[in-house]
Amino acid sequence: MPELPEVQTVVNYIRDDLIGDTIIGIEPLWGKVLDNFSKSLFNKNHNFLIVDVRRRAKLIIIETTDKIIAVHLRMTGKLFIKENKIISKHCRAIFLLKSGKQIVFEDIRKFGRIYAYDNMKIIDSKHGVEPLGQRFTIKFLYEGLRNRKRNIKYLLLDQKFIAGLGNIYTDECLWISKIHPKSISSKIPEKNIHKLFESIKTVLLESLESMGTTIINYSFVNGRSGQYSDQLRVFGRTNKPCKICDYKIKKIRVAGRGTHFCQKCQKKYT
DNA sequence: CCATGAACCTGGTCGC
DNA sequence: TGCGACCAGGTTCATG
Helix, strand or coil: CCCHHHHHHHHHHHHHHHCCCEEEEEEECCCCCECCCCHHHHCCCCCCEEEEEEEECCEEEEEECCCEEEEECCCCEEEEEECCCCCCCCEEEEEEECCCCEEEEEECCCCCEEEEECCCHHHHHCCCECCCCCCCCHHHHHHHHHCCCCEHHHHHHCCCCECCCCHHHHHHHHHHCCECCCCEHHHCCHHHHHHHHHHHHHHHHHHHHCCCCCCCCCCCECCECCCHHHHCCCCCCCCCECCCCCCECEEEEECCEEEEECCCCCECCC
16 A cells, blocks of 8 residues: 555544644554564653654654654555554554544554654665655756666665655656666666656655555545545556557566556667 | 565455 | 465565
8 A cells, every 4th residue: 555645645644633642552463563662662651742743755653752653554554543442353553542542553464564763863774865855856866877777667666765656656657757667777868867757756746636546445544545546647557558659558577566567658778 | 786586464356 | 166376555685
């Protein structure tokens, strides 16, 4: 489920409810869900008043007066607020709040993790620029591509380079900017890099407007689901006609991921 | 430095 | 209906 727009949508949804509340405990229901701390963190004499909820990369950041709690949804994680105490099949952890509400973390595939840190240092050191932030500029993208010889799909998925893009949106952006996903980053013409820069911003903002992409029935916030899947240009359109040239969309494997593209529109720069 | 594959997990779908 | 193979929006580690 989660790339930047989906994670941001979850944050927007739970933020107002959480700020001002206090975490008084956590119940892990799966052994590995707490990555670098244990439930005893919330005992003691510390106060975990929630002062901010935001997104950094694909992490949901819950900032409290004591620790920063970070939740990574990985592939199938969901995070939402619930008032009753019915525990669902895929529930992996429950945060208990002073108000009586709970933050529920569900995750079918058990890849998701919850972290606790003293500050943002470690998180920031592991992630690159925010694609919707001020520091993401055309110059940054141009130099980043020219200074490396990675295949472009891999590079866009690299969270240390740009933080927040995933498999869906990289396919979308590469299609829009007419770049074959196996192109060598340093060989891509400036004109296409420019298009790529614009497409990254456009696609992420469009998707945010639609509250993200939901494929099949991975609804994420209280049963509501994103609408962007209707607007996808290439992702998941294997063997369907390219929206520009009518050629059949191909699906291949790049950087270990299923990758959709148009053989006619997207040029391979090597 | 770069590419690939496996590992971590469960569940849905497709073909036979 | 059943069964095996394969796939999945992410990340990390090992290997060549």
